[in-house]
Amino acid sequence: MTVFGCRICDTALTVPVSRVALxxxxxxKYGNGPGSLAPALEPGTFAVNPLPSGSPWRRWAELEAGEAEALGWYAPRFSISAGPVGQVLLAPGDVHGAVIDPALVGDSACCGLDGGEPNMVCVTCGAPVAIRIDDCGLRQATWLDPLTTHVLEDGPGPHPVLDWADLIDQRPGIPPSEPGGGWHPMWAAAAASALAHLLAASGGDPISIPNHQVAKVFRPTLDRLLDPGSTGPERTLVLAGPDIPDTGGHFALIPEHPQTGELWPVAPPVKPIPLAWDAWRYLAFHRTPKPVGRSVPIPPEALPALLPGHRFEPDGQIFLSVLARLPEVRQPRLRAIYDRGRPYSYTYCSF
Structure with a gap:
């Protein structure tokens, strides 16, 4: 099992947890409430951010040549973190031994805690050890500060790593719509990341999507972002992954293992386009029950929709953030998309 504790006094700060992919x-940040979003992680798990986080922040205009690329950014941001790596994400209920210190709570949030800097302290020694977030439209989360926390016990934890077959059986994915009929925020994030990778891999060529459910998620935004006058060859995006027959295609929408972060392998020259497991699993295997008593097959386009009826909008902030971390964004066509989207980065991909 893995248990995290205070680096100053070794007080345990978490229950036993298992590592998963970030x-x-x-x-x-999705919408503006009311209230915060569900935690990003399931209870009993933790994830590590491999990127710099927190203070100090560097203004893009102040960076020397090559500094941004060394930190993994290939397109301008207002500012980027030059802080420590290794910030640990947990579900808030898995943290104990730490409390919110009102003196450390800033006044920039709306109705809760926005977590710009540590606002939780160790109950034993008072060291600032974590950031608690629960403000409107933000994911409920606790982030452990890597400078003041460390691993007390290291082990596999309560959740064993599943193979791909067990994932299919035990983790059915997340439905794309919420009870109110809107798109689920996780889908907005997952599709935004996949779109950034797809555009980077496409070279600007037209893309066809035979699967009509996949097309409903990706087609509207692709039609807005790809050049309609492109004379390049049309390329095909298909689903690939465990228990999916090989159907060819130039790009394969493949699952990311939710625990290890491993990508389902595809053979060159097919280019992999990663998609979060909970969205991929639903697109690949969820089927609406067919009406009983019919002998005439129903074409896929006539079946009840698996996805919400209104047009899907990916998460603009995540799309631009992922795109900015891909070297391909320096290509003129992608840089134009990025620059066009930056003014709208706190809403959706309305380019």
Missing amino acids: PVHANQ
Whole structure:
């Protein structure tokens, strides 16, 4: 099992937890409430951010040549973190031994805690050890500060790693619509990341999507972002992954293992386009029950929709953030998309 504690006094700060991959929606801001979003992680799990986080922040205009690329950014941002790596994400209920210190709570949030800097302290020694977030439209989360916390006990934890077959059986994915009929925020984040990778891999060529459910998620935004006058060869995006027959295609929408972060392998020259497991699993295997008593097959387009009826909008902030971390964004066509979207980065991909 893995238990984290205070680096100053070794007080335990978490229950035993198992490591999982950092989800793309870990830092998501979606809408404006009321209230916060569900935690990014399931209870009993933790994820590690491999990127710099927190102070100090560097203004893009102040960076020397090559500094941004060394930190993994290939397109301008207002500012980027030059802080420590290794910030640990947990579901808030898995943290104990730490409390919110009112003196450390800033006044920039709306109705809760926005977590710009540590606002939780160790109950034993008072060291600032974590950031608690629960403000409107933000993911509920606790982030452990890597400078003041460390691993007390290291082990596999309560959740064993599943193979791909067990994932299919035990983790059926997340439906795309919420009870009110809107798109689920996780889908907005997952699709935004996949779109950034797809555009980077496409070279600007037209893309066809035979699967009509996949097309409903990706087609509207692709039609807005790809050049309609492109004379390049049309390329095909298909689903690939465990228990999916090989159907060819130039790009394969493949699952990311939610625990290890491993990508389903595809053979060159097919280019992999990663998609969060919970969205991929639903697109690949969920089927609406067919009406009983019919002998005439129903074409797929006539079946009840698996996805919400209104047009899907990916998460603009996540789309631009993922795109900015891909070297391909320096290509003129992608840089134009990025620059066009930056003014709208706190809403959707309305380019």
